[in-house]
Amino acid sequence: MTTQRLTSESFRTWLDGLDAVLFDCDGVLWRGKTAISGAKEAVELLRSLGKRVVFVTNNSTTSRANYVKKLVSMGIPAVAEDIVTSAWATVQYMKKQGIQGKVYMVGETGLDDELRDGGYEPSGLTDGDRRANPIPSGIDQDTQAVVVGLDRDISYYKLAYATACIREIPGCRFIATNPDQTYPLDGAITPGGGCFVQFIEAAVGHPPEAVIGKPSQDLLQTVLSTFNLDPARTCMVGDRLSTDIEFGRRGGLHTLLVLSGITQEHELSKIKEPMQVPDFYIDSVDVLNHFHSEIK
Amino acid sequence: MTTQRLTSESFRTWLDGLDAVLFDCDGVLWRGKTAISGAKEAVELLRSLGKRVVFVTNNSTTSRANYVKKLVSMGIPAVAEDIVTSAWATVQYMKKQGIQGKVYMVGETGLDDELRDGGYEPSGLTDGDRRANPIPSGIDQDTQAVVVGLDRDISYYKLAYATACIREIPGCRFIATNPDQTYPLDGAITPGGGCFVQFIEAAVGHPPEAVIGKPSQDLLQTVLSTFNLDPARTCMVGDRLSTDIEFGRRGGLHTLLVLSGITQEHELSKIKEPMQVPDFYIDSVDVLNHFHSEIK
Numbered sequence: 001m002t003t004q005r006l007t008s009e010s011f012r013t014w015l016d017g018l019d020a021v022l023f024d025c026d027g028v029l030w031r032g033k034t035a036i037s038g039a040k041e042a043v044e045l046l047r048s049l050g051k052r053v054v055f056v057t058n059n060s061t062t063s064r065a066n067y068v069k070k071l072v073s074m075g076i077p078a079v080a081e082d083i084v085t086s087a088w089a090t091v092q093y094m095k096k097q098g099i100q101g102k103v104y105m106v107g108e109t110g111l112d113d114e115l116r117d118g119g120y121e122p123s124g125l126t127d128g129d130r131r132a133n134p135i136p137s138g139i140d141q142d143t144q145a146v147v148v149g150l151d152r153d154i155s156y157y158k159l160a161y162a163t164a165c166i167r168e169i170p171g172c173r174f175i176a177t178n179p180d181q182t183y184p185l186d187g188a189i190t191p192g193g194g195c196f197v198q199f200i201e202a203a204v205g206h207p208p209e210a211v212i213g214k215p216s217q218d219l220l221q222t223v224l225s226t227f228n229l230d231p232a233r234t235c236m237v238g239d240r241l242s243t244d245i246e247f248g249r250r251g252g253l254h255t256l257l258v259l260s261g262i263t264q265e266h267e268l269s270k271i272k273e274p275m276q277v278p279d280f281y282i283d284s285v286d287v288l289n290h291f292h293s294e295i296k
Numbered sequence: 297m298t299t300q301r302l303t304s305e306s307f308r309t310w311l312d313g314l315d316a317v318l319f320d321c322d323g324v325l326w327r328g329k330t331a332i333s334g335a336k337e338a339v340e341l342l343r344s345l346g347k348r349v350v351f352v353t354n355n356s357t358t359s360r361a362n363y364v365k366k367l368v369s370m371g372i373p374a375v376a377e378d379i380v381t382s383a384w385a386t387v388q389y390m391k392k393q394g395i396q397g398k399v400y401m402v403g404e405t406g407l408d409d410e411l412r413d414g415g416y417e418p419s420g421l422t423d424g425d426r427r428a429n430p431i432p433s434g435i436d437q438d439t440q441a442v443v444v445g446l447d448r449d450i451s452y453y454k455l456a457y458a459t460a461c462i463r464e465i466p467g468c469r470f471i472a473t474n475p476d477q478t479y480p481l482d483g484a485i486t487p488g489g490g491c492f493v494q495f496i497e498a499a500v501g502h503p504p505e506a507v508i509g510k511p512s513q514d515l516l517q518t519v520l521s522t523f524n525l526d527p528a529r530t531c532m533v534g535d536r537l538s539t540d541i542e543f544g545r546r547g548g549l550h551t552l553l554v555l556s557g558i559t560q561e562h563e564l565s566k567i568k569e570p571m572q573v574p575d576f577y578i579d580s581v582d583v584l585n586h587f588h589s590e591i592k
Contacts, residue, residue, distance in 0.1 A: 156448040191499040203487040
């Protein structure tokens with residue numbers, strides 16, 4: 001099974017087959033702080049054609065409120081209810097599981113915000129400062145879960161504290177926000193939340209009970225039911241084969257890869273996992289605008 | 297195949313079969329800052345019986361010079377040539393591989409010291425301070441290798457810098473000092489060098505070319521030739537099945553597990569890897585002193 005470049009001919013069929021489009025953000029609509037050319041117009045176009053647009057990101061470091069700000073600053077009108085982040089989805093998972101109370105977090109403000117909004121008592125946000133005190137002397141035995149995501153203020157203290165909670169507190173849960181091992185940032189490829197999960201997994205000797213972000217099919221079901229979407233008439237647009245494309249393919253969605261993020265064209269002929277082969281690919285979302293102006 | 301407790305009867309046969317004893321240190325002679333009772337006397341006993349004693353540790357954070365100080369402070373006479381650390385062994389490996397020049401290091405002062413002693417130009421030691429600057433803007437393109445071990449002053453900057461060197465510099469080597477996923481410290485189990493290796497492995501997408509510490513058989517050959525030892529008359533004494541015992545078993549050494557470190561007695565009946573079953577086990581090295589006083 002191979003993928004193919006979307007053409008102006010296949011574009012029309014693709015478009016007619018859709019009621020909704022799920023957009024990954026980083027590498028699709030922007031890269032780091034830089035908007036990808038045509039992103040605003042592509043979202044506008046799809047909305048003007050009556051397609052429901054939802055933003056689905058594995059980024060756990062930014063709250064939905066801040067995503068709204070970022071989208072609006074790019075000229076894309078949005079409200080929190082248009083946005084699914086792995087931090088928000090982690091809180092939904094925890095609520096469904098009946099987890100309550102104190103949580104230790106390897107993560108940043110976005111995760112802290114979403115946990116607080118969800119009624120949890122997170123700690124760990126400022127523990128990056130406790131570098132000179134590498135050994136947790138007395139962990140909080142009431143900690144119900146450890147949530148692990150990208151944390152650019154990481155310290156050994158935090159990693160050791162998270163490890164101690166999972167190893168020593170009976171019943172303490174271990175939940176990962178997302179599996180991404182890298183993310184593109186200002187031209188570089190830097191370590192993602194999945195690296196932190198691998199670290200803690202090695203330290204505690206077992207994997208997390210759940211990895212919340214894409215390609216989780218639990219998350220897909222949450223998205224489909226929250227937005228009342230028909231998978232056969234929904235397309236996932238993303239830049240990453242192992243999260244975005246697999247997320248869509250496993251759930252029976254259409255899939256469209258953009259080459260504006262982490263995946264490069266030469267990789268497309270070497271995909272080993274059939275569920276990671278996108279239906280179509282394009283250079284960037286701007287191609288959708290060009291195709292539409294051609295067929296108008 | 298099962299292990300058995302060393303008895304005063306089997307002790308004599310065990311002792312007569314040996315010319316040399318390799319001691320792991322942490323969990324065997326001390327735990328963190330606390331000496332294990334009888335450790336000094338056990339080393340003294342073996343030396344007085346003409347056994348060559350060598351200290352072989354996967355710890356990469358302390359130089360051999362500092363190991364000498366620690367052993368001497370415990371009343372155990374030692375010189376640098378009695379000691380094999382994973383940091384020192386990493387430098388031996390790099391020299392054998394013909395690696396020269398600049399090295400980026402995820403590690404602590406012991407590794408920095410050994411690299412400098414070996415003629416390398418390591419950097420990274422103080423990069424833990426660069427927390428507010430998470431993205432390496434311009435890595436040193438002359439970096440020949442990235443060496444990864446335990447680093448309790450870790451920052452995202454260091455992890456991202458190491459990742460960028462391996463991903464972006466053609467031919468840049470990726471070497472791990474040791475595979476230990478945890479180590480015992482003052483009653484807690486905390487993340488070890490192997491967790492940092494897992495992190496970088498996830499971020500760069502491939503494992504290191506070599507993991508230097510125990511159970512590496514390259515290291516065993518280096519030890520045997522450096523000290524001119526006969527494997528059939530050498531015993532590895534350690535607290536960890538997956539490093540110490542496997543190291544010895546694979547190399548044809550005798551093996552003795554102590555229960556004063558990371559391994560607990562109830563785990564002994566559940567060992568799945570035949571190469572991790574020790575010949576004998578004892579509660580701690582102090583048992584050797586008791587057996588010897590019984591048979592005198």
